[in-house]
Amino acid sequence: MPDTAVSRSSLRSSVMSRGLKVTAAATAFAAVLTGCGTSTSPSAPQGDPNAPLEVWTRSQESAAKVYTRIFDEFTKKTGQKVEYKAVFNDFDKQIQQRAANKDLPDLVITDTGSLGVFTQQGLVGEVDRTSIAGSADVSERAWGNAKTSDGKFHAVPWSTQANVTLVRKDWREKLGKPVPTTHEELLDLAKAFTTQDPDGNGQADTYGILAPATTDRGYTLWWASNFLWQGGGDVLKDNGGGKFAVAIDSPESQKSVEWIRGLFCDSKVMNPNALTLTTNDAHPLFETGKVGIYTTGPYMFSRFDKNLGKDKYEVIAAPKGPAGDTVLGEGEDMYIMAGSPNQAGQKKLVEFMLTPEAQQMGMKVQSGETPVVRLPVNKNVDVKTVLNDPRWDTTKQVYESAGRPFPAVPNFQPFRQKTSESLNKIFTCTTDTKAELAKLAGELNKELSTQGIKQ
Numbered sequence: 001m002p003d004t005a006v007s008r009s010s011l012r013s014s015v016m017s018r019g020l021k022v023t024a025a026a027t028a029f030a031a032v033l034t035g036c037g038t039s040t041s042p043s044a045p046q047g048d049p050n051a052p053l054e055v056w057t058r059s060q061e062s063a064a065k066v067y068t069r070i071f072d073e074f075t076k077k078t079g080q081k082v083e084y085k086a087v088f089n090d091f092d093k094q095i096q097q098r099a100a101n102k103d104l105p106d107l108v109i110t111d112t113g114s115l116g117v118f119t120q121q122g123l124v125g126e127v128d129r130t131s132i133a134g135s136a137d138v139s140e141r142a143w144g145n146a147k148t149s150d151g152k153f154h155a156v157p158w159s160t161q162a163n164v165t166l167v168r169k170d171w172r173e174k175l176g177k178p179v180p181t182t183h184e185e186l187l188d189l190a191k192a193f194t195t196q197d198p199d200g201n202g203q204a205d206t207y208g209i210l211a212p213a214t215t216d217r218g219y220t221l222w223w224a225s226n227f228l229w230q231g232g233g234d235v236l237k238d239n240g241g242g243k244f245a246v247a248i249d250s251p252e253s254q255k256s257v258e259w260i261r262g263l264f265c266d267s268k269v270m271n272p273n274a275l276t277l278t279t280n281d282a283h284p285l286f287e288t289g290k291v292g293i294y295t296t297g298p299y300m301f302s303r304f305d306k307n308l309g310k311d312k313y314e315v316i317a318a319p320k321g322p323a324g325d326t327v328l329g330e331g332e333d334m335y336i337m338a339g340s341p342n343q344a345g346q347k348k349l350v351e352f353m354l355t356p357e358a359q360q361m362g363m364k365v366q367s368g369e370t371p372v373v374r375l376p377v378n379k380n381v382d383v384k385t386v387l388n389d390p391r392w393d394t395t396k397q398v399y400e401s402a403g404r405p406f407p408a409v410p411n412f413q414p415f416r417q418k419t420s421e422s423l424n425k426i427f428t429c430t431t432d433t434k435a436e437l438a439k440l441a442g443e444l445n446k447e448l449s450t451q452g453i454k455q
Helices: 003-019 061-078 091-100 112-120 140-146 169-174 183-195 216-230 251-265 279-287 298-312 343-353 356-363 383-387 390-402 413-426 433-450
Strands: 053-058 082-087 107-111 156-160 164-168 207-210 236-240 243-246 291-296 313-316 331-336
Touching: 053 061, 053 091, 053 343, 061 082, 061 298, 061 343, 061 356, 107 112, 107 343, 112 140, 112 331, 112 413, 140 156, 140 331, 156 343, 164 169, 164 298, 164 390, 169 298, 169 313, 183 207, 183 251, 183 291, 207 279, 216 251, 216 413, 243 433, 251 413, 251 433, 279 291, 279 298, 298 313, 298 390, 313 390, 331 343, 343 356, 356 383, 383 390, 413 433
Parallel strands: 053 082, 053 107, 207 291
Antiparallel strands: 107 331, 156 331, 164 291, 164 313, 236 243
16 A cells, blocks of 8 residues: 555544544634534644545446546646546445545535535535635525535535426427426326327337336435425425424325326326336436436436437426426535545645536536536536537526525435335325325424424
8 A cells, every 4th residue: 555545544544533523623624523522622633735635426437437537637737636436326335434434535526415414424524615716606506505504514516407307309299299388288298108109119118207216315205306396395394593394294295295196196107116216227218218208407418319319309397386397406516525634635626626617527528428517506607608508508597497405404314215205105006195294294393303403
């Protein structure tokens, strides 16, 4: 093992052992390590400015190629080496394993859903955004993706996005159906895709709506949240002042969930095995002509352009429900992990990632690659100028007018997981909706109390 690696491991072990047990002093990056024991202020260990930066992203190979170019450019400009690892399967498990070994990567790029967990566990510290060059160029809305429930920042924004609706245009036009603008029109189109043989092969082998609705990582709610909100329902109600109340058993939520349940149980327009399907397994069903409507992120455009054909599908805003067209609008954050021996390098890399150059590199992809910046967080980067693709203009408009994140509670993951498990049961068509939501409400109330945010 090289000397730098030995130094890196010992330094990281030293600070992590303190970072996970106590509150450490502010580091050179103005981070405060959150602990769970007695509050003290030990000084940070001596750094190693020559230590390579270990960077992890929650990515598959199609995105890893884009990240590799970005990190190579950073190294070329600064001389700072980056050891990059793309992790997709068991990402969270592997992060926890590294945390247990007191040897976290220096920087982790993953979705905003990790913010609460990382903060509560002391894996990241508070970020003083005014100390980061280029932070003023980041939109306030994007900074909201890095803000915890206490109003502080524990990450740095990297990319934002909103869910859009993908429709098989060729199928729709063949059947003489309009672009859906309401839930009623969406359901009508989904029924036609399911029953009217849109691919013309003479077999009943197509379905209306595609859903990666597994309970794994709470994806049932990730998918269903769009319809839930569009129907006027919600999981939690923000009462202000950092206090929340359960909303999943409200009349509006019950009505919304019943409507979604109908897609599975009444009209039966959903793809088979939707309730056990992961996103990775769902994508091929759209691009191979099994399902005609897919609500997902814009990162899928390049893949579907290659595997399905750009001319065969269209990108539209979500058809409106009784309460509007709200969709899930999230993003990815850069998490500056605790215990790095090269804090100066961490800061330098984060600042580079916020530049227009890096943001545009993350947006521009080659055939078969996945963009790692969906909508730029840097206000000086214009989607239309960079990509010249009206589908991305649509995505931007949806994000700005209808996108919303999950509630800013200390840790939303328990709420997301519990709600996903209940919704998954309801969508099997064997569980009473009202009774299951009432049971779920009780569990969510307990979680609100546990996190100290119950109204």
